[in-house]
Amino acid sequence: MTASLPKLYLNLYWHMHQPDYRDITSGEYVLPWTYLHAIKDYTDMAYHLESNPGARVSFNFVPVLLDQLEDYVEQFDSGNIRDPLLALLAKDDMKSLTQDERCLILHSCFKGHHEKMLAPFEHYQCLYNMYVKLEPHGKSMFNYLSGQYMADLLVWYHLAWTGESVRRNSPEVQALMNKGSQFTPEDRQTLFKLIATLMRDLIPRYRALESAGQIEISTTPHYHPILPLLLDFRSTRDAMPYAPLPHYQHYPHGKQRARLHIEEAQVSHQRRFGKPANGMWPAEGAVSHDALLLLAEHGVSWAATGEGVLANSLYKSFDRSELPPRHEYLYKPYRVGNAEHQILCFFRDDHLSDKIGFEYANQHADNAVADFIGSLEAIYAQNNGEQSPVVSVILDGENAWEYYPYNGYYFLSQLYTALSQHEHIVMLTPSELAERSLHGSLPLGELPAVAAGSWVYGSFSTWIGSADKNRGWDLLCAAKEVFDIVIQQGLLTEKEIQAASRQLAICEGSDWFWWLGDYNSALSVSSFDQLFRQNLANLYSLLKHPAPGNLGLAISSGATDSTAANAGTMRRGQAAESTT
Template sequence: MALKPTEEFTDEDDANLYKNAWNSFGISDVMLARFPEYKALKGKGSKFTVWEKREIKFWHYLAWFDPDFLRGSVELPGDMSCDLSDLVEEQDGKFYLRKKITERDCNRIIAEAFKLCASVVPIHRELMYNPETYEGQIEIITTPYYHPILPLIYSTNSARICQPGTPLPTEFSYPEDASAQVAKAIAFYEDIFGAKPYGFWPAEGAVSEDIVKIMVENNILWMATGDGVLSKSTPAGLPVYQPYRVDSDKVFGDNDPSDAMAVVFRNTELSDKIGFKYQLKTGEEAADDFIRSVIRFASPDEDRLLTVILDGENAWEWYRLDNDGKQFLNALYRKLSKLTREGKVITVTTAEYILGNPKRNVPPHPVSSMREIEPLWPGSWINANFDTWLGEPEENTAWEYLLTARRELEKSGIPRPEPASFSPPEGTKQFYAYRAWEEMYAAEGSDWFWWYGADQGAPGGDEPFDDAFRSHILGVYEFAKKAGAEVEVPNFPSILIGTPSTGGGTMAQSGNMVSVLFTCDATSVDVPDAIYIVGDKPELASWTPNKVKMHDDGTNGDEKSGDGIWSIEIKFPENTSVQYKYTNSGKIGVWSPGEEFPVANRQIFVRDDGSGKMLIRDTFGKM
């Protein structure tokens, strides 16, 4: 649209420009206030002239440029530069147009954006630290290729440790996919930078004992996560200002370096100061406060490593007194440089700290010398668990969709491509096989699961993420068919609860009915009358408690009369998501006495075990 003449805009173009959820006014109020003419256009709301629509698409790009480019010429690699000061001028910290915007200006702003994007990799490649030559300034790390929550790809049951009592989906467990996501990321990194990475940020800092082996096998030296994970790991009470050793075995005290790596933990206090606390401070005030906070950790008796990890895209656009955080960053680096010269605070990359740098008098801190954590707590930097991506009904249904597609892909016999390989020639069966696996890996990404459930909500609505996730799931089948596999493509309706035709996230795949036998062990509680089951389906009384009575009399699927294990057999369509819970001898419509988790529901995804049946074994009051 930026390159399309504005006078040719269609109604659809107009909707994308200023009406739809993700439109050209999707920018923070803090940033918008720095461009008064842009803000005035947003305030008008609609009925824009052609000239105004041209300005909207221009501002949409210009507002995201670093203010340095708006103030004058900035040198770029390859004898290029970027200078937008002929288009805007600064007055009292705000930018105004110098001229009436033309289509040529809109074309130019795209070209300038392209130049900056094309400069990102060369600049970082030039600054990369090389542990072998001790040259360079920054360490570039990577993350699993499609940003999956790696421990959950390894096994969703890892959440049983960090989320006890949370309803979980049918186990999704594909360690080979987790390994492929890591290997693909490393191959991509090496293709771009000409070297292998030393460090890894597992997506969302999600770690577990299980993934250590994958990291070690891929020659990763260190990884990072949140300090909440450290606080729950063993041994307890470890300080956040040290790196630690983790290995792939389950034995404490084994110091075999061949299966070990380092893990560093995000200092939440320092990181959140930059990310969230300095928005109302001047650059100098923020830098002084940060330096004071760092020096508090100093010790004359030992080296300490403080790890600052930002939620990168969120910080600078909210700095109200400091455009883009420029004053803060310049002041911080100036003060840190002075402290480094004085030998009080040494800035290092993590690989530099571990391997040492004699040119900067940084001694090595080998992984073998680090204190061991055994076991490493499974969790992410958010809540030290995985509840953002798993546990709510929508999230669990998404995992069931994923499992259905993954099983079909494996059943199809299409061989998995080498993770480090690149795409075969387009149009060949090998190409379509490659694409089927790529769609699978993409569907394993974390962001789809992030937006499902009530705990997160996109400002423009969750529908685009739901559509994207299901398009990847369907892509697995579509490319598998083109690769020669005989697969039936199911209908995967919207997972979003309340969306028309969702059926609660039920896949309309076939009319096959499955006999589900629910059993509830109530031997540890007094049962005056009976155990009842209630849920979100008419067969389960549509959430009216104490209507559907279970049996402990040897009938209706109950195995043994009077053993305290209550049973009921109910038929549901295959691939149906069912939410339910149990109550104990209450009156119809009254929840008490019931299970002691009023907010959470149990959930199953109906699957045929091959005999037309499915067995559920539950314990009253425990999930």
């Protein structure tokens, strides 16, 4: 029996995450992005795997996202809808809208990529044109925008945010889109009930895909914190030697908090998917040597991060003046650890990952898929048929698709078909690849030292090191000090301690720091800046301690005319080489 020829093993890994948009003081959702991405991207991504049984990929679901998905299902079941925009979709009488409700509809229902999500729909574009004509008139425009206008706008916004798979398979959606205007309360109830069904089915669909062996589901420390920064602010300087740091020297008792996020993530995963997760995508792919060892201590067998982290780690580990060609070091997992704890780490191919995230949306699906397959074939050829490269393509699985025609329907369908039928390419999950590497059938590197960094530029520059981001950390550190003092005083009940700890965990999430910066639009920065400070204020309230006055001051202003790719929701692993 002859030995089989080497293959190229593809680790295609989609990351799903939304921060907690709930305000504990009101119980309401401040922003609607969780349920909108659920009915568009999470539904479509499940559909493409269900439609392509030969494809094998992995998904990372952050527990705080799953918390919110389950919370929406509970809202539908109870009838107590606490998302203002979703509640308006089901409101019976659109003639009795308050001024605030009208403003919420207008400020919300044109958000999306206009070229791909608004312009293709004639009736939706007409509603937008009317708004553009009237908007300069200020509040007097409401004299012309009737309750029927608001009803139609709500329906079209939610139709635009439904997945392409839903549009193609739901008679209800097709009927509404064909009708186009003059939507009745019954029409809106039909759409509302469809959204409820989509969200109830979502987690079970992914659970079924994993049970069938088609996907692996991993997790992230519960509220998506930057683990290395909780452990040590100074890890920033591995990749940014001269970066200014917050006034606080460290995050108070950060290791204890890091452990809690990891432990809660595994509890979440066990409850939802019936077993602990084998692997974790650390929030933002942010790793350090200590952070990886902490994951290993909690039984995590593999993690993943960006290509830049590997390059910096090779320099650090082997005192190199330069690296060999990237195909000689990138396409394999690496073992990290000590005598007690070990973990395998995958490093993504930034070029291929960023092509999906930023470039292929502007290409015909045939050309984009051909380019991706051609890139993999080139990697395979570089190994002269003697080795089996392991190529990790890891990226955001939700925010890219609104920039693609038809929500990426044709690209993903053709990509999965081409990959699953290719003679040299084998799609496997990280756990399968890790097992084969440890048993010697696939390459495995050793990494004595890990340079701290993330999947964005191999550094933490997106979350720390500038005046506004550092100020955000100082506000959080000050709140954490108060948290520690109040807990030590023993004045709170166990239930109150749990509520305060959960609120602190929300504040520790990475997203607040991501949005603080002049590379993001002023509107987006303002939304997340306000929500972060409100979350901190809520923490002080739960601790029964007065909030400092500086929480009333904006941390960051953002850019007045941001040209950031994908509206700031995604960033490249490496700086773009050109604008073409």
